[in-house]
Amino acid sequence: MNIALKITYDGKNFCGWQKQPSKRSVQEEIEKAIFLAFNKTVNLEGSGRTDSGVHAMGQVANFEIDENLSTATLPRAINYYLPEDIKVIEAKEVSSDFNARFSAKEKTYIYKFYASRFELPLKQGRELRVNDYVDVSLMQKALKYIIGEKDFRSFCAKKSGKTNFVRKIISAKINVVSDFEYELEITGNGFLYNMVRIIMGTLLMVGYSKWKIDDIKAIIDAKDRTKAGKTMPAYALYLKEVKYN
């Protein structure tokens, strides 16, 4: 049977989603737990590779197994062998052609930040501090240029081996959580390497009034990574949700 899992993890102590020799990855931890629970070696395919330090509330992954398992008790069985920083929260039987990576239609990422003169201990390692003179309404306005189907090469880390840089951003907004706490929420059909973190760094330049709102259009048009802002840290980025048909 083909099984899809919904997974949440604290990315802090992982090299990322993908298996790497002698590093601690989310993929390998879950494959090990499945082996311990069912004595079967499986290949777990994630919807995408989250980078080192990136968190997930709703990562999706699938694996095939030649055994009939109850999806109702599956999360508990796997969680028993998982470390505390990963948890399977749902399991579903899916059709044999379902592939968590290639069947994904939309992904939503969240980037959490707060405006404060000081680093706040309760937000450490979870949200990015930005300077308190940031103007979030300017960032909000600049998002209009991010939405749509475009070549986003300017927002792709150089070391990516990709050749197709066209992605469709379906929605992009900044949620106001309180008078100093915010979340950039972006949904797209896919994302380039470091894309959300570079968008965040670019928007911040607008928020700090170093760049104008319309500069964002020029940055995208340039198709040049060096024109965009810095790559913001991984610890404030969350894969919130992956949608399938």
Place this chain on the structure above:
Amino acid sequence: MNIALKITYDGKNFCGWQKQPSKRSVQEEIEKAIFLAFNKTVNLEGSGRTDSGVHAMGQVANFEIDENLSTATLPRAINYYLPEDIKVIEAKEVSSDFNARFSAKEKTYIYKFYASRFELPLKQGRELRVNDYVDVSLMQKALKYIIGEKDFRSFCAKKSGKTNFVRKIISAKINVVSDFEYELEITGNGFLYNMVRIIMGTLLMVGYSKWKIDDIKAIIDAKDRTKAGKTMPAYALYLKEVKYN
């Protein structure tokens, strides 16, 4: 001069606010930092003692010092010597009769919880997991009995040395953060030892339909700690704000 500080901390690695021999307290860490910054030994009076593990977004404390300090640069000067889990976010000169404890008019606490079959790694040590069959609307309704000036002996830990158990609860509500995340927010003129954590444990019994809404009235009237619910863990409790005239 008499100086009031607004302080935030992650309570995880502290024995609580108050100094205790050979333990790590918030009070002592800040007194040490003030000594290192200004070479003066001060006595820091907090608005109240938060227990071991309890966090603060807006604790208030004051100290007297025979020196003229700039309150604008004071937070940065003290923060320089503070560990990462405490931060002074504001400093103000106050009148000589101001005392963070005795001048306090209102305090607001937040207790964070979420309903889920599984512990979520991203909430670990910060929010309480409750079972997903909890009915939060019942808890919300039970709060009407908590509001008002009452003898709250039933919600006071036995080892408290207090003799006056009358406190005024000004407001009590449950904020719905998302479809599974909640915050109990309580404002009062003062709180008994473990009071919010016991109220949380009592409300949960209503949420789980083990007790009825009206049972809360009987529990308060009984003036008996053994009639109320369990003391819920400290790690999900936050001192949000202290108000003064």
